[in-house]
Amino acid sequence: xxxxxxIVNKKNTYFLILLIIGxxxxxFLEMVGIGILPAFVLLIARPNQINEIPYxxxxxxxxxxxxxxxxxxxxxxxxxxxxxxxxxxFILLTYFESNILKSITxxxxxxxxxxxxxxxxxxxxxxxxxxxxxxxxxxxxxxxSYIRSSILIIKEVIVVIxxxxxxxxxxxxxxxxxxxxxxxxxSVFYLTVKKQVKKRGEISQNSRSDQxxxxxxxxxxxxxxxxxxxxxxxxxxFNNMLDSVLKQGVFIEILGRTPKxxxxxxxxxxxxxxxxxFIYFDRSINDMLPFLTLLAxxxxxxxxxxxxxxxxLTSCNFNFVAVKILQEEFExxxxxxxxxxxxxxxxxxxxxxxxxxxxxxxxxxxxxKQSILKNISMKIEIGKTIAIVGPSGAxxxxxxxxxxxxxxxxxGEIKINDKPIAENLKLWHKQIGFVPQDIYLNDDTIKSNIxxxxxxxxxxxxxxxEALRLSKLDEFVxxxxxxxxxxxxxxxxxxxxxxxxRLGIARSLYKNPKVLLMDEATSSLDYETENEIIQxxxxxxxxxxxxxxxxxxxxxxxxxxxxxxxxxxxxxxxxFEDLKKRNEKFFSxx
Ligand SMILES: Nc1ncnc2c1ncn2[C@@H]1O[C@H](COP(=O)(O)OP(=O)(O)O)[C@@H](O)[C@H]1O
Ligand SMILES: [Mg+2]
Numbered sequence: 001x002x003x004x005x006x007i008v009n010k011k012n013t014y015f016l017i018l019l020i021i022g023x024x025x026x027x028f029l030e031m032v033g034i035g036i037l038p039a040f041v042l043l044i045a046r047p048n049q050i051n052e053i054p055y056x057x058x059x060x061x062x063x064x065x066x067x068x069x070x071x072x073x074x075x076x077x078x079x080x081x082x083x084x085x086x087x088x089x090f091i092l093l094t095y096f097e098s099n100i101l102k103s104i105t106x107x108x109x110x111x112x113x114x115x116x117x118x119x120x121x122x123x124x125x126x127x128x129x130x131x132x133x134x135x136x137x138x139x140x141x142x143x144x145s146y147i148r149s150s151i152l153i154i155k156e157v158i159v160v161i162x163x164x165x166x167x168x169x170x171x172x173x174x175x176x177x178x179x180x181x182x183x184x185x186x187s188v189f190y191l192t193v194k195k196q197v198k199k200r201g202e203i204s205q206n207s208r209s210d211q212x213x214x215x216x217x218x219x220x221x222x223x224x225x226x227x228x229x230x231x232x233x234x235x236x237x238f239n240n241m242l243d244s245v246l247k248q249g250v251f252i253e254i255l256g257r258t259p260k261x262x263x264x265x266x267x268x269x270x271x272x273x274x275x276x277x278f279i280y281f282d283r284s285i286n287d288m289l290p291f292l293t294l295l296a297x298x299x300x301x302x303x304x305x306x307x308x309x310x311x312x313l314t315s316c317n318f319n320f321v322a323v324k325i326l327q328e329e330f331e332x333x334x335x336x337x338x339x340x341x342x343x344x345x346x347x348x349x350x351x352x353x354x355x356x357x358x359x360x361x362x363x364x365x366x367x368x369k370q371s372i373l374k375n376i377s378m379k380i381e382i383g384k385t386i387a388i389v390g391p392s393g394a395x396x397x398x399x400x401x402x403x404x405x406x407x408x409x410x411x412g413e414i415k416i417n418d419k420p421i422a423e424n425l426k427l428w429h430k431q432i433g434f435v436p437q438d439i440y441l442n443d444d445t446i447k448s449n450i451x452x453x454x455x456x457x458x459x460x461x462x463x464x465x466e467a468l469r470l471s472k473l474d475e476f477v478x479x480x481x482x483x484x485x486x487x488x489x490x491x492x493x494x495x496x497x498x499x500x501x502r503l504g505i506a507r508s509l510y511k512n513p514k515v516l517l518m519d520e521a522t523s524s525l526d527y528e529t530e531n532e533i534i535q536x537x538x539x540x541x542x543x544x545x546x547x548x549x550x551x552x553x554x555x556x557x558x559x560x561x562x563x564x565x566x567x568x569x570x571x572x573x574x575x576f577e578d579l580k581k582r583n584e585k586f587f588s589x590x
Contacts, residue, residue, distance in 0.1 A: 004147065004323070006326075006327050006330045006331070007104070007108060007143060007147075007323065007326055007327065007330070008104055008147070009107055012100055012103055012104055012107070015096075015100045015103075016100060016151075018096075019093070019096060019097055019100060019151065020154055022093050022096065023093070023151075023154060023155045023158050024158055025089075026089065026090060026093055026155070026158070026159075027155070027158035027159045027161070027162045028162060029086045029089060030086075030159050030162065030163075030301070031159075031162035031163060031165075031166050032082070032086075033082065033083060033086055034163065034166065034294070034297050034298055034301055035166055035294070036079060036082065037293060037294070037297050038290040038291070038293040038294040038297065039290070040075055040079060041289065041290060041293045042289070042290045042293075043071060043072065043075055044072060045289060097151060101144050101147060101148055104143075104144055104147060105140055105141065105143075105144045108140040108143060108144075108326065109136055109137075109140045111330070112135060112136055112140065112326070112329060112330070112333075113136055115329070115330065115333030115334075115336075115337065116132055116136075116333070118333070118336070118337060119332075119333060119336050120336060120406075120408075121401070121406035121407060122366070122407060122408075123332075123336075125365070126366070128209070128213055129213075129216065130209045130210070130211075130212035130213035130216060131209050133209075133212050134205065134208050134209040134212055135325060135326070135329060138205075138208055138322075139205065139322045139325050139326055140322075140326065142201075142205075142319045142321075142322030142323075143319065143322050143323050143326050145315065145319050145322075146315075146316055146319035146320065146322065146323050149312035149313075149315045149316045149319070150312075150316060152308055152312045153308075153309055153312045153313060153316070156305040156306075156308045156309045156312075157309060159301070159305050160302065160305050160306070160309070163298050163301065163302060163305075164179055166294075166298070167294065167295070167298055170291050170294055170295075171291055171295075174274055174295070177270070178267075178270050178274075178295075178299070181266060181270060182263065182266070182267070182302065182306050183306075185259075185262055185263060185266055185306075186259060186263070186306050186309065186310045189258070189259050189262070189310055190310050190313050190314065193255055193314060194314075194317055196251075197251075197252070197255070197314050197317040197318050198317045198318070198320060198321070200248040200251055200252070200318065201248070201317065201318040201319060201320060201321040201322070202321045203244060203248055204244075204245050204248040204249070204318075205321055205322060205325065207241050207242075207244035207245045207248075208241075208245050210241045211238065211241040211242055211245065214234065214237055214238055214241060215238070217234075218234040218238075248318075252314065252315065252318050255311065255314050256311040256314070256315070257311075259306070259307050259310040259311060260303065260304070260307040263303045263306050263307055264303055267299045267300075267302070267303045268299075270299075271292075271295060271296060271299055274292070274295060275292065278292075353382050353416055353417065353428065353431060353514065353515070354381075354382055354417050355379060355380065355381055355382060355416070355417060355418075356379075356380040356382070356403065356414070356415070356416055357377075357378070357379045357380070357414070357415050357418075358376050358377055358378045358379075358402070358403075358409075358412065358413070358414050358415075359377055359412055359413045359414075359415070360375050360376070360377055360411070360412040360413075361373055361375070361376045361377070361402060361409040361411075361412035361413070361414060362374060362375060362376075362409060362410050362411045362412055363395075363398060363402065363407065363409055363410050363568075364410045371410075371568055372395045372398045372568050373395050373398060373399060373402070373409075373568045374567075374568045374569045375412070375569070375570075376399065376412070376565075376568075376569075376570050377412075377570070378563060378570070378573070380403075380545070380547065381545075382514070382515070382545045383544070383545055384545060384560040384561065385538075385545070385546045385548075385558065385559045385560050385561075386545070386546065386547045386548070386559060386560065386561055386562075386563070387547075387548050387549070387550060387555070387556035387559035387561075387562045387563070388400070388547070388548070388549045388562075388563045388565060389549070389550070389551070389556060389562060389563070389564055389565070390564055390565035390566050390571075391566060393567075394565045394566050394567060394568065395565055395567075395568040396519070396549045396565055397437055397519055397549070399565065400434075400517055400519050400547070400549065402414060403517065403547065404429075404432070404434060404517065405421045405422065405425045405428060405429070408422070416428055431513055431514040431515055432513050432514070432515040432516070432517060433507075433508030433509055433510075433511065433513030433515070433516045433517070434508055434516075434517045434518075434519075435501075435504045435505050435507075435508045435516075435517070435518040435519065435521035436504070436519050436521075437519040437520050437521075437549075439492070439500055439501060439503070439504035440491060441488060441491055441492035441495075441500065441503060441504075443487065443488070443489055443490040443491070444487065444488070445482075445484065445485045445486060445487055445488070446464075446468075446477060446480075446483075446484045446485070446486055446488060446503065447459050447461065447464045447484040447485060449488065449492075449503060449507060450464050450467055450468070450484075450503070450506050450507050450510045451463075451464060451510055452507055452510075461484065463510055463511075463512070464484055464506075464510065465484070466509075467506040467507070467509040467510045468484070468506050469536075470505075470506070470509050470533075470536045470537065471502040471503070471505040471506040471509060471533060471536075472502060472529055472532050472533055472536070473499065473502045473503065473506055476499060488503070497524040498524050498525045498526070498529060500524075501521055501522065501523075501524050501525060502525070502529075502533070504521060505518070505521055505522075505533065513544075514544060514545065515544070515545040515546075515547065516537065516544060516545070516546045516547070517547045517548075518546070518547070518548045518549065518550075519549045520549050520550060520551070521548070522534070522550065522552075522555060523550070523551060523552075527552075527554065530552065530554070530555060531554065534554075534555060534558075538558070553576070556576065557576050558576075559575070559576065560575070561573060561574065561575065562574065562575065562576060562579050564579060564583060571583070
């Protein structure tokens with residue numbers, strides 16, 4: 001139970017406690033329901049011996065005044081009324097329980113999603129997206145199943161305790177014997193399968209994330225897959241992974257039905273043994289009729305109880321891995337969020353970026369020995385145009401990620417106006433526009449893609465048109481059937497590479513940023529379009545800072561300062577002409 005602390009919030013813990021109290025009342029009602037039946041049998045068989053049932057003897061005086069048929073009628077009505085009320089109570093309890101479980105799933109999934117989105121960028125590099133999807137969609141469901149099973153166990157244990165007490169008062173030895181047998185059988189079964197089940201729970205979770213990964217990969221590279229004709233390879237793998245997930249389900253399903261079979265046989269045998277025992281010792285059937293009825297009714301109720309307890313213990317074991325995963329995720333997220341809160345404490349009003357500086361910045365990806373950036377120092381004045389050049393793999397994109405505050409330097413500092421960037425991260429992000437190397441567009445309209453993360457009715461269409469004009473997309477968009485309301489397909493499949501890039505640029509311009517960072521954002525464009533975009537950016541430049549990574553000399557020629565990066569080192573810096581003179585080889589290529 002202590003495992004659930006991070007997973008169930010205060011309110012729901014309180015509700016769960018209430019539910020358990022409700023279950024105790026329910027268990028009591030179950031006991032009464034079962035105890036009433038033998039009384040009823042006795043009443044029909046021998047109405048004047050009602051005092052033989054200990055808990056009904058007080059009725060004797062009252063009943064002796066009525067004739068038999070009246071008594072039976074009254075009892076029948078009471079019986080029906082009681083069972084109706086009892087079952088209505090259980091329906092309400094189920095409703096309450098289902099709602100608590102719904103709320104737990106909702107909270108966990110949403111909190112996990114929130115936590116993920118707030119986590120540092122580095123986490124997204126390290127983990128495969130399939131793990132996020134699995135955790136958000138499936139693991140949280142498994143955790144709820146774990147809680148549902150725990151509730152069921154508690155519920156049945158309560159019923160068993162009540163029945164045990166009831167039977168104990170009727171016949172001590174027989175009760176102890178029957179319960180011992182039931183407990184031993186259930187325990188043996190549970191302990192035998194426990195380890196297997198836990199392992200299979202883990203296999204199920206792993207196979208599920210592999211399966212999601214495979215779906216992403218095969219559909220993500222559909223073009224390549226179609227040309228290379230290895231559909232079979234993916235289909236086979238998919239089949240294997242799903243089979244592995246479902247196999248564990250089948251295992252659990254079979255296990256879920258097995259204990260009942262044993263328990264039933266055992267229960268019937270012990271019941272018959274009791275009868276045989278009574279006959280052997282020559283006790284009259286009439287004497288033992290009420291007790292036998294009680295025993296039979298109890299056993300009929302007890303078998304499913306023990307069955308449910310055993311199978312749900314098994315299911316808890318199966319789902320335990322999910323609880324562990326979710327706990328670890330929440331712990332990880334909490335650690336990061338604490339950092340986030342620390343960061344957002346220092347807020348400077350009227351924040352105005354004047355200068356961005358890197359002092360001896362080094363960067364390693366965690367777990368890698370190779371340093372990606374080595375002792376980079378630079379001062380970027382706001383209002384200037386900056387270019388970063390260098391061969392592929394030099395660390396340009398990594399440097400941009402550091403400038404964006406997405407990655408933290410392993411050593412060294414990055415500061416805005418002499419304050420660590422982390423302290424002003426939100427304000428810094430408010431002022432920048434970023435065009436990444438691989439633009440990810442949503443399967444949505446052009447305007448929603450440009451005004452990323454805004455509702456349709458919040459979008460400022462004038463700004464959308466302005467951004468389109470600056471990125472030279474206005475003509476193209478005007479020809480589309482629904483203009484800016486045209487859907488562009490998943491990841492923008494309905495656009496050309498150049499249009500995609502320009503849409504990425506339009507997106508970054510929409511919020512009119514003071515600083516614009518572009519990571520090879522114009523590389524897919526033809527010379528002329530690129531030039532036009534550079535021109536229009538230059539035109540709006542004035543008080544804008546532009547930081548570009550580019551290969552074409554035409555793009556960087558007019559930059560105020562060019563940084564030349566090679567193998568993570570800052571080799572040279574200066575204006576285009578100087579740099580060209582000093583680094584003939586690199587600059588003469590294009
Ligand atoms: N997630 C990562 N883990 C480990 N190494 C990485 C990761 N991403 C990039 N790298 C390595 O960092 C180096 C620089 O990459 P990058 O900054 O993208 O170069 P550029 O943008 O200049 O082409 C490359 O050698 C690349 O292999
Ligand atoms: Mg790059």
